[in-house]
Amino acid sequence: MSKKLRVRFAPSPTGALHIGGVRTALYNYLLAHKLGGTFILRIEDTDQTRFVEGAENYILDALKWLGIMPDEGIGVGGPHEPYRQSERKELYKVYADELINSGKAYYAFDTSEELDAMRAIYESKGSAFQYNALTRVKLKNSLSMSEQEVQDIIASGTPYVIRLKVPAKAEIRFQDSIRDWVHVHTSSIDDKVLMKSDGMPTYHLANVVDDHIMEITHVIRGEEWLPSAPLHILLYQAFGWQPPQFAHLPLLLKPEGNGKLSKRDADLGGFPVFPLEWKDPQTGVISKGFKQEGYLPAAMINFLAFLGWNPGTEQELFSIDELISAFSLERINKAGAKFDVNKAKWFNEQYLKLQDVTSLAAQYLPDLPKKEAESFVHLFLDRITFPQELGEKVKEFTELPSAYEEEVVQNKWNEESQKGLQVLNDTLPFVELWEADAIKSFIQVKLEEAGIKMGKVMQMLRVALSGNGAGPDLMISMELWGKEQVLLRLNKAIETFGKR
RNA sequence: GGUCCGUUCGUCUAGGGGUUAGGACACGUCCCUUUCACGGAUGAAACACGGGUUCGAUUCCCGUACGGACUACCA
Numbered sequence: 001m002s003k004k005l006r007v008r009f010a011p012s013p014t015g016a017l018h019i020g021g022v023r024t025a026l027y028n029y030l031l032a033h034k035l036g037g038t039f040i041l042r043i044e045d046t047d048q049t050r051f052v053e054g055a056e057n058y059i060l061d062a063l064k065w066l067g068i069m070p071d072e073g074i075g076v077g078g079p080h081e082p083y084r085q086s087e088r089k090e091l092y093k094v095y096a097d098e099l100i101n102s103g104k105a106y107y108a109f110d111t112s113e114e115l116d117a118m119r120a121i122y123e124s125k126g127s128a129f130q131y132n133a134l135t136r137v138k139l140k141n142s143l144s145m146s147e148q149e150v151q152d153i154i155a156s157g158t159p160y161v162i163r164l165k166v167p168a169k170a171e172i173r174f175q176d177s178i179r180d181w182v183h184v185h186t187s188s189i190d191d192k193v194l195m196k197s198d199g200m201p202t203y204h205l206a207n208v209v210d211d212h213i214m215e216i217t218h219v220i221r222g223e224e225w226l227p228s229a230p231l232h233i234l235l236y237q238a239f240g241w242q243p244p245q246f247a248h249l250p251l252l253l254k255p256e257g258n259g260k261l262s263k264r265d266a267d268l269g270g271f272p273v274f275p276l277e278w279k280d281p282q283t284g285v286i287s288k289g290f291k292q293e294g295y296l297p298a299a300m301i302n303f304l305a306f307l308g309w310n311p312g313t314e315q316e317l318f319s320i321d322e323l324i325s326a327f328s329l330e331r332i333n334k335a336g337a338k339f340d341v342n343k344a345k346w347f348n349e350q351y352l353k354l355q356d357v358t359s360l361a362a363q364y365l366p367d368l369p370k371k372e373a374e375s376f377v378h379l380f381l382d383r384i385t386f387p388q389e390l391g392e393k394v395k396e397f398t399e400l401p402s403a404y405e406e407e408v409v410q411n412k413w414n415e416e417s418q419k420g421l422q423v424l425n426d427t428l429p430f431v432e433l434w435e436a437d438a439i440k441s442f443i444q445v446k447l448e449e450a451g452i453k454m455g456k457v458m459q460m461l462r463v464a465l466s467g468n469g470a471g472p473d474l475m476i477s478m479e480l481w482g483k484e485q486v487l488l489r490l491n492k493a494i495e496t497f498g499k500r
Numbered sequence: 501g502g503u504c505c506g507u508u509c510g511u512c513u514a515g516g517g518g519u520u521a522g523g524a525c526a527c528g529u530c531c532c533u534u535u536c537a538c539g540g541a542u543g544a545a546a547c548a549c550g551g552g553u554u555c556g557a558u559u560c561c562c563g564u565a566c567g568g569a570c571u572a573c574c575a
Contacts (some may be wrong), residue, residue: 045575111573185503227569259568314514353538434533
């Protein structure tokens with residue numbers, strides 16, 4: 001029997017969770033649920049300088065809103081606590097020392113400034129500096145210095161880092177679930193820093209150690225990690241551990257032109273990149289959230305799932321349960337996907353129509369009587385993308401027209417329609433049952449009696465009552481306005497047009 | 501610059517040695533609706549380029565171009 005599947009989503013609390021991160025979390029969640037595995041949330045906060053207050057809660061809230069909650073980890077607990085890397089600091093030191101002792105890693109004393117200077121020199125010569133088998137002997141580290149020197153310098157309290165001693169001539173290969181075999185020569189891999197001088201591990205070390213300890217079987221993460229995957233393989237090898245199965249997801253790209261989707265593009269395009277609204281605690285800048293814009297969680301999930309994956313059938317609308325059963329790593333695409341707001345909106349419209357009318361009415365039209373609110377929801381549900389448009393629609397509907405659509409008036413206001421409106425104005429007060437069907441037959445009869453064709457006046461009537469040449473069913477609208485209001489509007493319109 | 505990854509309609513994608521290259525969004529037209537929207541139908545719209553392998557390549561291989569990621573004591 002194979003090991004039980006365990007996956008993790010491991011964001012850094014450096015700000016709001018980006019929509020690409022949400023998709024990564026979603027794919028992890030889907031795989032875990034499909035295969036009866038465990039979905040773990042771990043926080044990678046090893047960079048103290050980039051820590052942002054509130055970001056961790058934001059991540060949790062965002063996942064909660066979308067319904068992709070972890071089974072284990074932050075906010076849930078579990079057998080491998082703590083799940084915040086800053087709280088596991090001591091652990092990484094142990095493993096880094098293990099690598100030192102086995103000769104797989106070494107101490108380095110070069111300062112950032114020295115390295116920067118080194119890079120500048122190489123760059124001026126048109127090449128790139130690498131801290132590797134070729135250069136490390138000439139730099140300040142435990143490989144180039146005598147053992148005594150190293151002991152002295154450490155004892156003196158000089159800051160140091162621990163670097164991985166990358167083998168000089170080897171080929172690293174691994175089979176990615178999405179990209180198949182990837183191979184890289186170690187000559188292109190740097191002796192990466194494993195432990196920083198502040199005693200914190202870098203991503204690479206912490207990630208590998210935690211994934212191993214937490215028994216992660218599949219690492220599903222963004223493509224930006226692909227270049228460092230060979231380094232991670234090297235680390236697993238150095239520890240003598242079995243690496244997990246890797247799956248590097250294609251990137252989410254900006255809608256216009258090329259490049260990774262960023263917050264800036266979103267602002268330009270007028271759509272969010274964050275699931276929830278986010279206020280940057282440093283700058284106070286507020287970024288839009290999909291939730292606040294009116295996107296439904298189920299629509300977001302469906303839309304996101306299809307950005308880089310598809311079931312191979314022609315079905316597009318998938319509930320989360322359907323996604324879980326249809327999902328597989330094998331059907332994830334290789335190429336990056338551009339974020340298309342139109343498609344997102346379409347998904348939202350589809351899910352909006354599926355919403356319960358009663359609860360939409362209660363939530364978005366709370367000030368209206370229940371029955372009336374529900375009528376409005378019925379009237380407008382097919383014409384909106386976001387639920388909060390209901391309020392705007394109703395407001396617009398309820399207010400007296402401030403102007404009349406000029407083009408329609410121009411074309412339709414004539415002797416016959418004038419006569420028709422006048423007939424209606426005179427007779428409508430006598431409608432007994434003010435209800436759409438009754439109003440309709442009443443109008444039919446009255447216009448016929450007057451010898452006026454219905455088609456000649458209906459659009460004029462619409463403009464007279466609503467101001468617009470197009471809109472929801474007129475008879476139902478009239479029912480909702482009520483007799484008094486209709487007559488008021490009709491009067492006003494006749495008066496206005498009559499002056500022309 | 502170097503390393504790695506990628507490339508099918510405008511966008512998301514299906515497909516895969518022989519297909520009318522399929523679907524969805526967006527767009528056009530028509531139908532439904534005395535309007536609009538919804539819905540339905542329909543149209544326009546793609547295999548980056550060049551070599552090779554092959555009877556045959558969009559599909560396999562190699563190059564080129566283009567795009568992207570990475571190249572920090574950031575993740």
